[in-house]
Amino acid sequence: MEVITRLLNLFFPPQCASCQREGRFLCQSCVDALQIHPLPTRFHVPDARTDASQPEFEHLDAVIYAANYAKNPQLKAAIAQFKYRFTRELVDYFVTLVNRKLSELWMLRNKTAVLIPVPLHKKRLSYRGFNQSDLLVNGVASRYRGPIEIRPLLIRTKNTSQQARLTRRRRQDNLKGAFEVVGDVTELKDKVCFLVDDVCTTGSTLEECARVLKKAGLEKVYGLVIARSLKQ
Ligand SMILES: [Zn+2]
Numbered sequence: 001m002e003v004i005t006r007l008l009n010l011f012f013p014p015q016c017a018s019c020q021r022e023g024r025f026l027c028q029s030c031v032d033a034l035q036i037h038p039l040p041t042r043f044h045v046p047d048a049r050t051d052a053s054q055p056e057f058e059h060l061d062a063v064i065y066a067a068n069y070a071k072n073p074q075l076k077a078a079i080a081q082f083k084y085r086f087t088r089e090l091v092d093y094f095v096t097l098v099n100r101k102l103s104e105l106w107m108l109r110n111k112t113a114v115l116i117p118v119p120l121h122k123k124r125l126s127y128r129g130f131n132q133s134d135l136l137v138n139g140v141a142s143r144y145r146g147p148i149e150i151r152p153l154l155i156r157t158k159n160t161s162q163q164a165r166l167t168r169r170r171r172q173d174n175l176k177g178a179f180e181v182v183g184d185v186t187e188l189k190d191k192v193c194f195l196v197d198d199v200c201t202t203g204s205t206l207e208e209c210a211r212v213l214k215k216a217g218l219e220k221v222y223g224l225v226i227a228r229s230l231k232q
Contacts (some may be wrong), residue, residue, distance in 0.1 A: 002088075004086075005086060005087070005088060008085070014089070016030055016074075017074075017077040017078040017080070017081040017090070018030045018073065018074035018077040018078060019074070024089065025078070025081065025087050025089045025090050026074065026078045026089070026090060026093060030074035030078075031074075031093070033072075033074060034067060034072055034074065034075060035067060035068070035071055035072055036066060036067055036097075036100075037065060037066060037067050037068055037228075039064070039101065039104050039105070043062075043064065043104070043105055043106065043107070044104045044105065044106055045106060046106045046109075056203075057203060057206075057207050057210070058207065058211075059207055059210035059211040059214050059221075060195075060203065060206050060207050060210040060221065060222070060223055061210075061220050061221060061222050062222050062223070063200050063203065063206065063222070063223035063224075063225060063228060064101050064102075064105070064194070064222055064223065064224050064225070065101070065200065065223075065224075065225045065226065065227055065228040066097035066098060066100070066101050066225075066226055066227065067097070067226070067227050067228075068227065068228055068229070068230045069199065069227035069228065069229050070229050070230055070231060072227070075226070075227050076227070078090055078093075078094075079094075079198055079199055079226060079227060082094065082132060082198065083128075083132055083198065084128070086129065086130055086135075091135050091136070091139055092139065094136060094139075094198070094226045095136060095139030095140055095143060096143075097226055098136060098140050098196075098224060098225075098226060099140055099143055099144055101224070102140065102144060102194075102224065103144070103145070103146075105192075107192055108146065108192055111147075111190070111191060111192050112146075112147040112148065112149060112190075112191040112192070113144065113146065113147070113148045113149070113191070113192055113194065114148075114149050114150075114151050114188055114191045114192065114193045114194065115137045115140060115141055115148065115149070115150050115151070115194055115196050115224070116151050116152070116153050116154060116193060116194065116195050116196065116209075116213070116221075117131065117133040117134050117136075117137045117150070117152055117154070117196055118133045118154065118195055118196065118197040118205060118206070118209055119131065119133070119152070119154050119155055119156040119179070120133075120156060121156040121157075121158065121159035121160070122156075123159050124159060132197075132198045133196050133197050133198065136196050136197075136198065136226070137150055137196050138150070140196070149191070151183070151188070151193075152182075153181055153182060153183050153185065153213065154179050154180065154181060154182070154209055154212070154213070155179070155180050155182055156178055156179055157177070157178065157179065157180050158177055158178040160174050160175060160178050168202045168204060171202055171204035171205075172204050172207075172208070175204055175205060175208040176208070178208060179208060179209055179212050180212065181212050181213060181215075181216040185213060185216050185217050185218040186217050188218060189219065192220075192222070193213075193218060193220065193221045193222065194221070194222050194223070194224040195209050195210065195213075195221055195222070195223050195224065196224045196225070197223070197224075197225050198225060198226050198227075199225055199226060199227050199228070199229065200223055200225045200227075200228045200229070201228075201229045203223070206223040206225075209221075210223075
């Protein structure tokens, strides 16, 4: 992978995914312009009362994210590039963003974090050559300063059609039965589990993963992503 990356960089010099300036895959001024999303109080203040509002998802307990990509077009461009071309520099940057959020979570004090990658179907994986979720999981686990484990508990048994063009309802139908749990989730009881992916748009993928994991016995599971797409 690294040799191919070096060759690619030679023939296609790094260019900012957002403003096209040459030199880096996301230039410093685009990085500086990023609006980081502050974590809701209940995630970073111990004993904060959980808000009584309607839970956002049926199965997923919450989604932790670094930024809203509806407000950060440079992040959206960088993630789009990351999905289709392996770029170490972007992976490292995304890992930094995700790690920062993880270290702010009070629920992780004295607890082990468990990272569960969202799998790709093997056909999609061989086409793309890498799974962006695995790259994030490995990067975060190697840099996080606390007890952390990687658990590939899910496999993708159905090669779903591209989700992007479907409505929320259709996405849910499309994903039914797409994931299976492999391994025992009961030993994760006293740990804090996160489903890791690059983005959360409607949340359908994370929600379906959470549904099968809870059916297998997992009590709580959070989403952990670089960016979410939210209107506000
Ligand atoms: Zn730029």
